[in-house]
Amino acid sequence: MTKNATRADPANSDLAQNDAGNAREQLLDAASAIMREGDTVDISLSELSLRSGLNSALVKYYFGNKQGLMLALLDRNMRRILTSVETLLAKDMSPDDKMRRHIRAAISTYFDYPYLNRLLMRLVRDSSPEDAGKIADDYLRPLSEAYNRLIKDGVEQGVFRDIDPQLFYFTVTGAADRFFSARLVLRHCFSQDNLNEGMRDSYADQTVDIIMRGIMV
Amino acid sequence: MTKNATRADPANSDLAQNDAGNAREQLLDAASAIMREGDTVDISLSELSLRSGLNSALVKYYFGNKQGLMLALLDRNMRRILTSVETLLAKDMSPDDKMRRHIRAAISTYFDYPYLNRLLMRLVRDSSPEDAGKIADDYLRPLSEAYNRLIKDGVEQGVFRDIDPQLFYFTVTGAADRFFSARLVLRHCFSQDNLNEGMRDSYADQTVDIIMRGIMV
Numbered sequence: 001m002t003k004n005a006t007r008a009d010p011a012n013s014d015l016a017q018n019d020a021g022n023a024r025e026q027l028l029d030a031a032s033a034i035m036r037e038g039d040t041v042d043i044s045l046s047e048l049s050l051r052s053g054l055n056s057a058l059v060k061y062y063f064g065n066k067q068g069l070m071l072a073l074l075d076r077n078m079r080r081i082l083t084s085v086e087t088l089l090a091k092d093m094s095p096d097d098k099m100r101r102h103i104r105a106a107i108s109t110y111f112d113y114p115y116l117n118r119l120l121m122r123l124v125r126d127s128s129p130e131d132a133g134k135i136a137d138d139y140l141r142p143l144s145e146a147y148n149r150l151i152k153d154g155v156e157q158g159v160f161r162d163i164d165p166q167l168f169y170f171t172v173t174g175a176a177d178r179f180f181s182a183r184l185v186l187r188h189c190f191s192q193d194n195l196n197e198g199m200r201d202s203y204a205d206q207t208v209d210i211i212m213r214g215i216m217v
Numbered sequence: 218m219t220k221n222a223t224r225a226d227p228a229n230s231d232l233a234q235n236d237a238g239n240a241r242e243q244l245l246d247a248a249s250a251i252m253r254e255g256d257t258v259d260i261s262l263s264e265l266s267l268r269s270g271l272n273s274a275l276v277k278y279y280f281g282n283k284q285g286l287m288l289a290l291l292d293r294n295m296r297r298i299l300t301s302v303e304t305l306l307a308k309d310m311s312p313d314d315k316m317r318r319h320i321r322a323a324i325s326t327y328f329d330y331p332y333l334n335r336l337l338m339r340l341v342r343d344s345s346p347e348d349a350g351k352i353a354d355d356y357l358r359p360l361s362e363a364y365n366r367l368i369k370d371g372v373e374q375g376v377f378r379d380i381d382p383q384l385f386y387f388t389v390t391g392a393a394d395r396f397f398s399a400r401l402v403l404r405h406c407f408s409q410d411n412l413n414e415g416m417r418d419s420y421a422d423q424t425v426d427i428i429m430r431g432i433m434v
Contacts, residue, residue: 039342125256167423170396178391179384206384210431 024062026052028073035115041070041122067126074123077113078139085146095154096216100208102150106176107204111195117177144169160215172211179203241279243269245290252332258287258339284343291340294330295356302363312371313433317425319367323393324421328412334394361386377432389428396420 030052034043045066049056063069084105088098110116120139124132147165154160179195247269251260262283266273280286301322305315327333337356341349364382371377396412 039338121256163427164419164423167396167420168427170420171392171424171427174391174393174395175388176391178394179387202381203384203387206381207388210380210385210388210428212431214427214429214431 023054023058024072026054027059027062027069028076030054031069031073032077032113032115035073035119036113039114041115041119067123070119070123074116074119074135074139077109077116077119081109082139082142085143089146089149094159095150095157096159096212098150099154099160099215100212103172103176103208103211104204106172107179107200107207110177110179111197111200114177117173154215159217161217163215168215175207175211240271240275241289243271244276244279244286245293247271248286248290249294249330249332252290252336253330256331258332258336284340287336287340291333291336291352291356294326294333294336298326299356299359302360306363306366311376312367312374313376313429315367316371316377316432317429320389320393320425320428321421323389324396324417324424327394327396328414328417331394334390371432376434378434380432385432392424392428 027048030048031043034047034051035041043066045056045059048059048069059066059069063072085102088101088105091098093101120135124135127135144166147169151160151163151165151168155162179200244265247265248260251264251268252258260283262273262276265276265286276283276286280289302319305318305322308315310318337352341352344352361383364386368377368380368382368385372379396417
């Protein structure tokens with residue numbers, strides 16, 4: 001651990017600048033993997049150190065504390081989502097094709113980050129009202145506006161019924177999230193050892209189909 | 218607190234038998250209220266004592282420990298759901314009307330017990346494989362079988378498309394749950410002070426509508 005920590009410590013090497021970025025990303029990767037596999041957002045610094053092969057003092061160095069690391073992980077995950085939603089909205093494609101792709105992408109996201117909604121809720125709950133407001137401004141409001149635009153386009157082009165975009169947001173994300181946050185329940189209760197990509201795709205096929213039939217004119 | 222504890226202690230009074238049941242229910246009511254309002258399944262014995270007006274030693278008396286109290290709360294909530302699903306299935310009603318009522322009831326359940334899925338997941342995670350299996354047998358398998366029957370009836374009567382009941386279970390419960398587990402996010406992020414029954418009903422109307430259009434032939 002000492003060796004790794006030294007290698008990654010920006011003060012100790014000419015290669016510092018490159019490795020520094022790597023160590024930061026490695027800590028986030030390790031936190032993500034622990035949350036995904038343990039079905040929890042409660043992680044310990046010793047687990048993180050063991051998993052990443054890095055000294056846990058680097059958490060303090062890069063993120064201040066564990067809360068800072070959790071915020072950085074949320075930021076990394078949410079920015080990826082926002083970028084892909086923005087890219088999708090900008091495409092020259094019908095609103096219903098965009099929506100199909102979006103629902104499929106949301107299911108894929110929760111397959112990759114099944115802890116994401118719990119991480120978001122935990123950070124909102126444990127933050128000051130000011131910081132919770134910032135989380136809303138940075139991640140939730142842009143998503144909310146994307147739903148408004150996508151539904152509005154579809155209604156104007158006569159393909160979607162006139163539904164409430166905000167309520168619809170909860171329907172989609174709830175349906176997308178639930179399958180994978182239930183991973184532990186599946187494993188213990190139905191002896192299904194793990195969710196694989198085949199199950200993800202079957203779930204996506206059926207869910208996209210139900211929701212799209214549900215909102216099309 | 219001593220006074221209340223004495224009042225409720227079955228060893229101390231002729232009224233013991235009646236009060237004993239009340240104290241047990243009061244503790245479960247208090248745990249439910251704390252989880253609902255705090256948007257968490259992490260409760261402390263001192264909070265429970267303060268909220269119920271009962272001595273926290275009664276938790277040990279009735280439930281053994283905090284885990285036992287959580288299991289008893291899960292049991293109370295889940296039995297209520299299973300009873301209402303069984304009653305619904307036994308009714309002389311079309312499969313689509315049954316499904317509409319069921320989705321609406323599921324949304325209402327998560328309005329009343331927004332912590333329920335998290336409580337279930339926590340208890341599955343923290344239980345021995347044997348106890349997790351018992352949770353599955355007692356609550357999840359009967360629900361799963363109810364979905365099988367309801368979808369099968371609808372397909373046979375030509376009203377539902379031939380969908381996978383298990384995957385559909387996750388779509389419905391995910392969509393039903395999400396709105397209310399997001400209560401804290403709504404409060405902090407969108408300045409909506411609380412979810413009220415009007416919002417519950419609007420969400421139920423739209424969600425029932427989307428899902429039913431999604432599965433009808």
